[in-house]
Amino acid sequence: MDAAPAPPGPREGPTPLFGAYGIVKRFGDFTANDRIDLEIRAGEIHALLGENGAGKSTLMKILYGLLEPTEGVVTHQGDIVRLANPEAARALGIGMVFQHFSLCENLTVAENIALVMPAALTGRALAERIARLGQDYGLHLDPARPVWSLSAGERQRIEIVRCLLQDPKLVILDEPTSVLTPGEAEALFSVLERLRDEGRALLYISHRLDEVRRLCSRATILRAGRVVGSCNPRAETARSLAAMMVGTQVNEVQPRAARRAGAVRLVLDRLSLPAPGLHATPLRDISLSVAGGEILGIAGIAGNGQPELFDALSGESQAPVPEAVRLDGRPVGHLGINARRRLGAGFVPEERNGHAAIPQMSLSDNALLSRHATAPLSRFGLLRRARARELARRVIEAFDVRKAGPDPAAGTLSGGNLQKFVVGREILAEPGILVINQPTWGVDAAAAAQLRQAVLDLAGRGCAVVVISQDLDELFEIADSIAVLHDGLLSPPVPAGATSRAAVGLLMGGAEETGAEAGETPAAPARRALVQVP
């Protein structure tokens, strides 16, 4: 940008606070942002909508100085500025709240905030400022608490306070509600509205259309790196916004006609497991049973024992007594994951890269990863590579996995396509029991609909399915009954039709469900501990 062009004027209305014009960002041959224009005005919450891979993150990183655009300019009150690094962006009054918190678990709240503040501001002065901000905005934080003891919502408050301490004119929020309970999200919204009313600009990145319609007065929609439209989200429906994002009409999942109640296939019987690590969650007295053809949804906010529960179901961690886990009536608590696979179970963990798949390895090697014990992929210890490639090819065809080259490394696939591969790998084995953790986490709408349909169809063929998900919409869409995992305790499952988002949301936050909605199952004694919510 040596020969800076004259600042482009605003397309409409007064000079915007920040503008981005003709932004192009290329990574090699791939164009992540293609001539994007965006104007953000003071006193508005501006939504940036788009599927995964639409270019939202790239644009946001350019605005925060983490990436430099290949072409195009960023303006501040009509003047061209160069955002070489985040310090430059902060100097102009741009603040950012990241989706993944960058906090040191072992430091206190105040220490984490001091890390990013000028060296002069420490100790009591800083604690006072934190307290004052907390009062002004309702962002209550105890400066002396260590971060590891805080909930996700409290951690996010630290990030917001860190950002506000620098008195930003523009706050960029990346998927801020993805880790929050409905109640915590509500509290966040009132903070955001307050910031807007103070005349600050907010750029709100989300794929939760209801939130966007509630909060934002303008939305810019990205698809495949380009701006495909801008609108007032309040004048649109969630469905029409989704259609703009995806470019086609979103398929609705076909509900199954009749739910056949089969025999019970998967049972957890009073399973307790100590926490496997310092920041892990112990599982406490968990019981559940899933029949063939049934989908049990397990809701809950991240960090409440989901990976621990998944590992206990899969056999990656073993139960203290064999009877605590039963597959088709057989006690398997002491068996490893491959023994459980041989009994007809399939598993899809949450993390695609480094758990469900090895990014450096080819797709055929990754087919081997979970199927080597149950598919004829080796003989006398020798690999049958042609068969592994054939298995990978069938998964790719059946689930429409888009990839480059005949047998590429798993890490070269986009998140959605890799998820289709790791889910398809298990579903093609026709498991009798399937446990799947966050089936559509970070997956675009079209792929998510396809994956949910595949899980529904599998259940229709008699498989007992456990879906662990943070996405309540997803659970209400596909689950027959829903239970909530909070702090290592599982609430009694309730038929999905007999409960509401609000009721499940309350349980996710740790509150005891009131009224008859909880069903007639008596609550476990340990659950009483949940009532003491501050």
Place this chain on the structure above:
Amino acid sequence: MRLDLLPRARRSPWLDLLSPALAFAAAVLIGGLAVAAFGVPPGQAFLAYFVAPLSEAWSLQEVALKAAPLALIATGLAFCYRANLWNIGAEGQVVIGGLAGGWVAIAAHGSEGATVWILPAMLLAGTTAGLAYAMIPALLRVKLGVSEILTSLMLVYVAQLLLDYMVRGPLRDPQGYNFPQSVGFDEAARLPALMTGESLHAGAPIALLAVLLATLVLARTLFGFEVRAVGASPRAARFAGFSDARLTLAVFAISGGAAGLAGICEVAGRIGQLQPEISPGYGFTAIIVAFLGRLSPPGILLAALVIAVTTIGGEGAQIDLKLPLDLTRAFQGLLLCLVLGADVLTRYHIRIVPGGAGGGALP
């Protein structure tokens, strides 16, 4: 200013093959400058280091004699390092292998019937002893979580002192004028020479066989897949049902066994008796060889040859050109650094970020 490493989207297979060659060329260039600083014409030094060792029958045999144990040990180590386990005590496993195998030879010394079975028994004893010795750090890690790096390294000194004690005490040759060495082995207890009257013995084909076998195992077997999976992602390997503990024991067994076998091949081949020192640090040099060969068995074979050639060449250069022997070591270290550096460059490209933390906005 700050340097960022950004992963390359695509890795060129040509660059992968070319990068060690380029690294080698760069090492030769830098080495040439160092040699010139010693006042020796670089061209002459190049001939002494790289050409002379390959030009005569006896020096070619020396190269093979040196390369064989390095390749054998490094091939075993590759299994460990691929699985992200750090056995750096191969030297101790070499010594214990040589000691145990040599003990068998000494025990059978002079007995009539011991002709056919003695050599296989020695090789078996050496391999088993090296394997068992490697089990100590492996079991400590699996059962108690002790760092295998420290234990395997410290056990090297235990092994060396044990050998020293044995050849000065229980295994000393009674008619050896109190020299710290055992009796010379019987002819049946020596690895046969490949050609009569020459020094090259059966250790070289054994190493070659091990390299071939390891190539096959790593690329074509479920066990090889397990090793690669554990190295690439322990969590995903657990998801595949591979047991950390079992694999730790297995790769330590392989590397310890290979080192033990190399130890007894040295003793039964070149030396022919037990003495306080049976390995000039093969177990440590093999670590360099393993990484120089990028943990692939064919690469390791090539790397072992390069190290052997430069070592033999370095000895010649010391005599003919009065160049210090340490220069060889320095060159080998430089080569390793450059190969690893070139490897990083094939996987990442470097972005120079000017300004770094102190940067500001333009007006």
